[in-house]
Amino acid sequence: MGKWHKRALRAAAVIGVIALAGWLWLKPATAPEKLIFTGGPIVTMNPLQPTAEALYVNDGRIAGVGTLAAMRAVAEGSGGADEVDMNGASLMPGLIEPHSHPIAAAQFAATIDASGFAHKNRAEVMQTLREGVTDSTRDWVLAFGWDPVMIDDLEPPTLAELDALSPDKPLLILTQMMHDAYANSAAMEAAGIVGDVANPPAGEFVRDENGLLTGTVREVGAIGVLFSAMPPPPAGANDLLLSLFFADYAKAGYTTVATMGPVGNDADPISLLKRRAGNPHSPVQTIIYGLPHQITASQTPEANAATAPVVGVKFWMDGSPYAGGAAVADPYETTPLTTERLHLKPGHRGAVMIPVADYEAQFADYHARGFQIATHVQGEMAVERVLDVAERVLAANPRADHRHRLEHNALITAEQLARAHALDITTSFFIDHVRFYGDKLPALFGQERTERYMPIGTALRAGHRVTVHSDTPATPIGPLSSLVTMLARQPNSGGPVVGAGETLSREQALRALTINGARQLGLESERGSLEVGKQADLVMLSSNLVTVPVNEIENTVVLGTWINGQPVDTRKATLTNAGLLWDIVVGMIF
Ligand SMILES: [Zn+2]
Known part of the structure; x- marks a missing residue:
């Protein structure tokens, strides 16, 4: 045997040993049957x-x-x-998040965090952006979470500030509500937003009194122009980001996460979700509520819950309360917050976005095909439109157990909750609005509406089996935070309790995170409680959430989750992730 052959053999042996050690280290632990x-x-x-x-x-x-x-x-x-x-730890059914956006959240998690969850004032935000731009190795620098409602002194950045932050590389800062964004000159140039360019449909390139571009762009049409100028992520990158982000839900105690209107920068978000959540080693399971354009005219709901099925459709009937989007019955308050920070005119109300005939035709069609229909509603007028349409469609074409859904429900009234319950329409509340924005509610909506904001207690009394969601990336993944907010309704700022009459008991609040979520997703015969015959989807916790004092709930540590009796692997280095990384590397070479 020649010298070269010996050397090749030795190299092969070394690579073999490293690969075997790597495999042993990366391979998931399996539990006995x-x-x-x-x-x-x-x-x-x-x-x-x-x-x-x-x-x-x-x-x-x-x-x-x-x-x-x-x-x-x-x-x-x-x-x-x-x-x-369990050495004194507690065991519960795996938690259920009924409304989340994992692809967008996974992508934003890889950008600079400019949010009010991580910063107290404008100076801190600007410092984070400066450091983030310096550290970034990407062609475009992206930041997410600019929040002028949560951070009191957060005036919009001027174009001069944006260009000082990043003189050469395109920089795009997205607000927390995703209705506004700020672009530097390089980003606008790359997207063709120069000179006297016309506004796109459903969007605005904001100009100053001299007609010059300011770097601020408003609404999805204008933000989309910037997004489409961005280089696409390398092939496979979204798979890896999503796989890593799924583990974050598992670390918080979730075993099921419903994907509501898959949004994010990917050519085919539904296939991406099915590839990742359909993988037997996925850290969480998902079911999908597609956007209307993601569902073909002849499609019907998919049944196998193990394969990330498309079971429903998602609509937006109004917008964000913190961007002037809530279709309220009475106008927003006229305060410095609404006029100076949010640029709302006195007497402003958000629009009901889908014309009634259009929504009714679509509702009737998806309902007849067996889909579950979920609609974003914040203001009373948006709720009213959904209820009016649902009432007519259900009268003409009754369907047992349709479980159509109302999402967020900031200002839904007691009467509307009773009407929804009579129609068997389910409700999911964005409860942590109370925690993160509770102190700003009087300046937006006045005291009467603040007291009945996210009326989850009224919903229970009307007979609803309520659920709650974090709507990540709108707020961070946080079932324990949601639990505390359901019990105490205390804003983070330490201000007064928001709607003391809407607090839940411990039992009611824990049901919202488990069995009620399973029922809302149509999975209650399989998940949501520990009963003989159900999937062994479990979460082990360092404290007993039934008895731990409220002020200690958030110190609880998630010790592990199990899906179908198998422990969930939340490490970054897993065989699955190593394979995805390898795919990216191969894709970049060939
Ligand atoms: Zn959402």
Whole structure:
């Protein structure tokens, strides 16, 4: 054997050993088929048997809930089971997030965080942007989360400031509400926004009194012009970003996340979601509510919940309360916040966005095909339009268990909640608006409307099985934060409680995060509680959420989640992610 051959063999052996070690290190841990969890409180969310000493899992399903002795006896009959001693930790059904935007959130997570969640004042935001631009190795620098409602002194950046931040590279800063963005000269030039360029449909390139571009662009039509000028992400990058971001939901305790209107910079967001969430090692499961243009005319809902099915359709009936978009019955208040910061005219109301005939035709069509219809509503007028249309369509074409949905529901009235319940329309509340924006509500809507903002208690009293959502990236993933807000309704600023009459009991609030979410998604026979026959979707927590004091809830540590009885791997270095990274590298070389 020649010298060259020996060297090649030795190199091959070394590579083989490294690959084997890497594989052993990256490969997911698998649980035995039969497991008994015990040694801590097991909270089932099943009212017939709220707590148990032990839980028996067999082949991905819950096979027994009861005393340890009883579970051992059941397991013995099928050859015995391994036991997991929880050492005092608690076990619950895996949490359910009924409304999120994982692709957009995954992409924004890879940009500069300019949000009010991470900054107290304008100086801090500008410092973060300066550092972010300096550190960025990308062709375009993107920042997300500029929030003039949460941060009191956050005047819009001037074009001179934007160009000073990034003199050469395109820079785009997106606001938290995603209705405005700020672009430097390089970004506008790259997108052809120069000279006397005309405004695009559904958007505005804002100009100063001399007719010169200011760098501010308004609404989706104008922001889209900048986005389409951006170089596309390398092939495979979105898969890796989404895979990493799915793990963030799992780290927070979720096992199911509904994707509501898949938005984000990807050519085919639904296929992307199916590839990632349909993977057997996915950190979370998803079901999808597509946008109308993402659903073909002959399509019907997909049934297999394990494959990231498209089950519903998403509409926007109005906009964001913090950008003047809520279609309120009475105008916004006239205050410095609404006039000077949000540029609203006195007497402003947000528009009801979909004409009634158009919405009714689409509603009737999707309803007849069996889809679940979810509609974004914040102001009373938006809610009213959905209820009027739903009432007519359901009268003409009744369908049991349609579970059409109202999303966010900031100012839905008691009467509208009763009407919705009579139509079996379900409600999901964006409860953490109370935490993050509660102190600003009087300046936007006055005291009467502040007291009935996100009226989740009124919804319960009207018979709704309410759910709550974080609408990530609109607010960070945060089931424990939502839980505290449901119980206490205390704004972050420490100001007065918002709507004391709308607080929930611990039991009601925990149902909103588990079994009620399962029902809203049509998955209650499979998920949402610990009952024999359901999927073994579990979350283990350092404290018992039924008994831990409110002010200690957010110190709770998520110790792990299981999907179908298998532990979820939330490490960044997994075989799946290594494979996705390899795909990107190969794609860039060839
Ligand atoms: Zn949303």
